[in-house]
Amino acid sequence: MVRPKLCFVASGVTRDADTNAISAYNILEGIRAAGVPVFIQNVSFFVLWERDPTDNPNYAGTFTAAIGGQTLVTNAGVVVNFGDKTKHRTIVNVNGMVVPTVGLLTLALVLDNGVRAEYTIAIEGPQANVQAQA
Amino acid sequence: MIKLTKSELLEFAQVFILANTPLSLFNGLIRCAGMEKLRKNSEDVLLRYYDHITARAGRNEIVLALAYAVLCALVLRARQISSLEVDASRLQWGQRIWDFMRRSDSGTGGLGIIARQEAMITSSNSPSTEMRILGPDGLPASSWSNL
Numbered sequence: 001m002v003r004p005k006l007c008f009v010a011s012g013v014t015r016d017a018d019t020n021a022i023s024a025y026n027i028l029e030g031i032r033a034a035g036v037p038v039f040i041q042n043v044s045f046f047v048l049w050e051r052d053p054t055d056n057p058n059y060a061g062t063f064t065a066a067i068g069g070q071t072l073v074t075n076a077g078v079v080v081n082f083g084d085k086t087k088h089r090t091i092v093n094v095n096g097m098v099v100p101t102v103g104l105l106t107l108a109l110v111l112d113n114g115v116r117a118e119y120t121i122a123i124e125g126p127q128a129n130v131q132a133q134a
Numbered sequence: 135m136i137k138l139t140k141s142e143l144l145e146f147a148q149v150f151i152l153a154n155t156p157l158s159l160f161n162g163l164i165r166c167a168g169m170e171k172l173r174k175n176s177e178d179v180l181l182r183y184y185d186h187i188t189a190r191a192g193r194n195e196i197v198l199a200l201a202y203a204v205l206c207a208l209v210l211r212a213r214q215i216s217s218l219e220v221d222a223s224r225l226q227w228g229q230r231i232w233d234f235m236r237r238s239d240s241g242t243g244g245l246g247i248i249a250r251q252e253a254m255i256t257s258s259n260s261p262s263t264e265m266r267i268l269g270p271d272g273l274p275a276s277s278w279s280n281l
Contacts, residue, residue, distance in 0.1 A: 019164075019235075020213065020235075020240075048240075063245065075247050077245060078243070078245050082241065083241050085241055087240035088241050089241070089243070090244075091242065092244075092245045092246075092247065093244070093245070093246045093247065095247065096248065
């Protein structure tokens with residue numbers, strides 16, 4: 001059964017062509033926005049897939065980014081092709097995304113067999129100024 | 135036979151002498167000028183060359199550096215040809231380079247999305263009162279112009 005072994009979202013995920021190694025920087029754990037809507041300039045969604053040798057090596061997938069029931073980005077053109085290997089990496093780069101509201105931003109990649117890899121980022125609004133009364 | 139210049143061989147040897155881990159040796163060798171020349175050869179030629187070099191009795195730093203460089207070229211070739219097998223154990227760090235790099239040979243799929251954001255436009259009627267032009271008598275202009 002194919003399964004997501006690792007899934008995260010970062011400002012950038014790159015693959016070194018010489019070593020085939022993946023590097024990520026600024027993993028997005030949460031965003032505290034000065035106000036909404038908030039613009040996120042670069043979003044890289046990464047999934048490391050793993051399968052058993054007897055599993056199908058080819059899958060199609062759909063990537064979505066949604067918050068509060070509102071779909072921000074969707075793309076059905078993701079291809080997961082393991083070839084003769086048991087591991088595969090998928091990188092989806094979204095060049096600019098406007099998040100219209102606070103809440104849980106969910107980025108997900110769903111394969112055609114229903115297997116889902118998802119990562120959520122809490123989008124928070126500006127912190128209220130609290131003044132202690134003496 | 136693969137022909138390399140003296141400067142290319144010396145560059146391999148410098149990397150070999152300075153490397154302190156198998157990974158640093160691999161990373162250094164694949165960035166050498168001579169690596170491009172090695173990678174242009176087929177896997178059969180590289181394998182024959184690897185066998186020839188590693189079978190030699192007299193091993194100095196240049197011969198060893200060249201043997202590691204050919205092994206690295208074979209590792210890079212093995213990413214496309216999964217059935218390629220090399221006896222990397224002939225070199226002290228050979229098996230570790232081979233195992234490490236073969237472990238990281240999974241494929242990668244990429245997709246770039248330029249998010250199209252729909253502009254949200256809302257309109258509403260102005261809450262101001264109906265516009266009127268008043269004449270000098272205080273009556274709406276429309277009423278006195280008809281006089």
